[in-house]
Amino acid sequence: MTDPISLLGYRFFQYALLGGSLAALVCALVGLFVILRKESMIGDGVAHISFGGIAIGLFLGINPLLTALVVAILGVLAISYMRRHGLAQSDSAIAVMLAVGFSTGLIFISLSGGFNVDLFSFLFGSILTIGTSDLIIITGLSLVSLAVVGVFYKELLSVTFDEEASRLMGIPVGLLSTVLNVLVAVTIVLSIKVVGMILVAALLVIPGLTALQLDMSFRDTVISAILFGVISVVVGIFASALFNVATSGVIVFALVAFFLIIAVWRRFTRA
Amino acid sequence: MMEKLPVIEVDGVSITRSGSRVIDSASFKLHHGDFVGVVGPNGGGKTTLIKAILGLLPHDSGTIKLFGEPVERFKTWKRIAYVGQDSINFDQSFPLSVRELVSLGRINRENIGHRLSSEDWRRVKEILIFMGINDLAEKRIGQLSGGQKQRVFVAKAMVRDPDVLFLDEPVAGVDPETQERFYMKLSNLSSQKGTTIIDVSHDLSAVFCRMSRVICVNREVNVADIGDEIGFTKALKKVYGDHFHFVFHEHMCEGLFEDDRPD
Numbered sequence: 138m139t140d141p142i143s144l145l146g147y148r149f150f151q152y153a154l155l156g157g158s159l160a161a162l163v164c165a166l167v168g169l170f171v172i173l174r175k176e177s178m179i180g181d182g183v184a185h186i187s188f189g190g191i192a193i194g195l196f197l198g199i200n201p202l203l204t205a206l207v208v209a210i211l212g213v214l215a216i217s218y219m220r221r222h223g224l225a226q227s228d229s230a231i232a233v234m235l236a237v238g239f240s241t242g243l244i245f246i247s248l249s250g251g252f253n254v255d256l257f258s259f260l261f262g263s264i265l266t267i268g269t270s271d272l273i274i275i276t277g278l279s280l281v282s283l284a285v286v287g288v289f290y291k292e293l294l295s296v297t298f299d300e301e302a303s304r305l306m307g308i309p310v311g312l313l314s315t316v317l318n319v320l321v322a323v324t325i326v327l328s329i330k331v332v333g334m335i336l337v338a339a340l341l342v343i344p345g346l347t348a349l350q351l352d353m354s355f356r357d358t359v360i361s362a363i364l365f366g367v368i369s370v371v372v373g374i375f376a377s378a379l380f381n382v383a384t385s386g387v388i389v390f391a392l393v394a395f396f397l398i399i400a401v402w403r404r405f406t407r408a
Numbered sequence: 409m410m411e412k413l414p415v416i417e418v419d420g421v422s423i424t425r426s427g428s429r430v431i432d433s434a435s436f437k438l439h440h441g442d443f444v445g446v447v448g449p450n451g452g453g454k455t456t457l458i459k460a461i462l463g464l465l466p467h468d469s470g471t472i473k474l475f476g477e478p479v480e481r482f483k484t485w486k487r488i489a490y491v492g493q494d495s496i497n498f499d500q501s502f503p504l505s506v507r508e509l510v511s512l513g514r515i516n517r518e519n520i521g522h523r524l525s526s527e528d529w530r531r532v533k534e535i536l537i538f539m540g541i542n543d544l545a546e547k548r549i550g551q552l553s554g555g556q557k558q559r560v561f562v563a564k565a566m567v568r569d570p571d572v573l574f575l576d577e578p579v580a581g582v583d584p585e586t587q588e589r590f591y592m593k594l595s596n597l598s599s600q601k602g603t604t605i606i607d608v609s610h611d612l613s614a615v616f617c618r619m620s621r622v623i624c625v626n627r628e629v630n631v632a633d634i635g636d637e638i639g640f641t642k643a644l645k646k647v648y649g650d651h652f653h654f655v656f657h658e659h660m661c662e663g664l665f666e667d668d669r670p671d
Contacts, residue, residue, distance in 0.1 A: 307485040
């Protein structure tokens with residue numbers, strides 16, 4: 138078996154740890170707001186929408202993360218528009234855009250000659266193979282997302298807790314909701330390389346759900362969610378390099394394990 | 409002497425909801441330091457009127473002005489605080505401590521995108537102490553009792569240092585002693601700081617003993633000064649019906665004001 142410490146000397150491994158941890162951090166943070174707004178399905182929706190963007194990128198020969206970012210942002214803006222103008226309820230709007238994005242993806246994949254290795258790396262994740270340009274994109278998007286949440290932390294919290302009261306305090310509620318949806322799009326896209334499009338919603342939602350079981354203040358819930366997310370990703374990356382198993386599978390397995398351990402612990406300590 | 413500029417001006421306001429008229433041509437003015445009770449039967453339109461004044465519900469006709477500015481164009485929301493009737497019916501699992509919730513009350517248009525200042529946190533602490541909930545500061549809001557939740561939401565409103573405080577049944581379901589202490593604090597706020605307080609209440613004796621004016625709402629809106637017993641009774645009869653009698657007796661407010669003096 139490979140020595141875990143010696144892995145740290147490899148550039149591919151350093152890239153994976155850095156990119157994976159950043160993605161997990163942003164996912165856990167943004168995901169907590171998403172859960173509390175009861176919009177968890179938007180994560181899965183945006184992941185499927187971004188599939189269209191990935192396929193367009195592969196077809197045009199542009200970095201698929203960039204095209205996925207554009208398509209995902211357009212997708213969430215369309216969802217917001219449909220909701221705000223009464224065209225569809227939140228879940229129906231997500232369902233419609235999910236279908237539009239996914240079918241766009243299918244068309245472009247068939248145009249570019251069917252499924253290939255590149256596509257599989259986006260569907261199922263391939264954090265151990267990310268290159269410098271992917272790492273730059275992931276790092277850049279993470280820092281922008283963290284900055285936006287950092288700057289509007291109290292306003293996002295206020296809007297998430299009570300929209301009407303926030304509106305009365307002069308907070309631009311509609312604008313902040315759109316900002317949060319765009320953040321979800323960005324977060325999903327930057328995490329696609331880590332766990333893949335199919336499992337990315339897990340990285341968004343499970344750390345927050347685990348932390349919420351601990352009945353803490355918002356600040357402590359944020360910190361715990363981030364820890365659960367980042368630790369799961371680091372565990373997944375090491376396990377996959379050491380035992381040659383699918384990284385995304387181990388990451389999601391670790392996320393679910395934390396969730397269950399806390400659930401059981403809580404049940405026994407409360408009984 | 410020039411008449412004081414009204415804090416709230418409602419002029420010929422009618423409101424229709426789901427096809428039926430809820431408020432019919434309401435007109436009144438409220439001033440700096442007024443402590444106003446809003447009374448009337450359930451479903452009479454009290455909450456609708458308050459929400460319309462705050463611009464949360466549209467009105468069909470007439471004008472509503474806050475500090476001389478039509479509510480549609482009003483921008484200085486930091487002068488106003490509101491505790492809604494259903495504010496305590498939040499998601500009980502929401503991860504928020506008492507201190508965090510109250511601190512959100514310090515948000516206004518000017519500090520959007522900035523961290524709360526040390527002055528903000530000092531005010532949060534002062535209000536927690538003022539409302540007697542400082543020992544609950546780190547507790548999660550979902551774990552509080554009904555009365556504690558109400559005090560926390562009022563603290564969130566008061567921490568804004570508003571010029572006008574709207575309270576929609578803030579002490580409904582709270583034990584009489586807590587209610588009494590709460591009204592004492594409101595009296596102080598109104599008399600010492602000149603805060604205009606508009607309090608929707610079912611407790612007519614609290615309104616009579618504590619407040620300076622009453623707005624009676626039952627589709628029709630009538631305003632009376634509490635000092636004016638005849639006007640007060642007339643306004644109450646208009647909303648509750650002619651069979652209604654509010655019995656004034658000379659001792660009814662005794663004891664209520666004894667501990668009122670500022671510390």
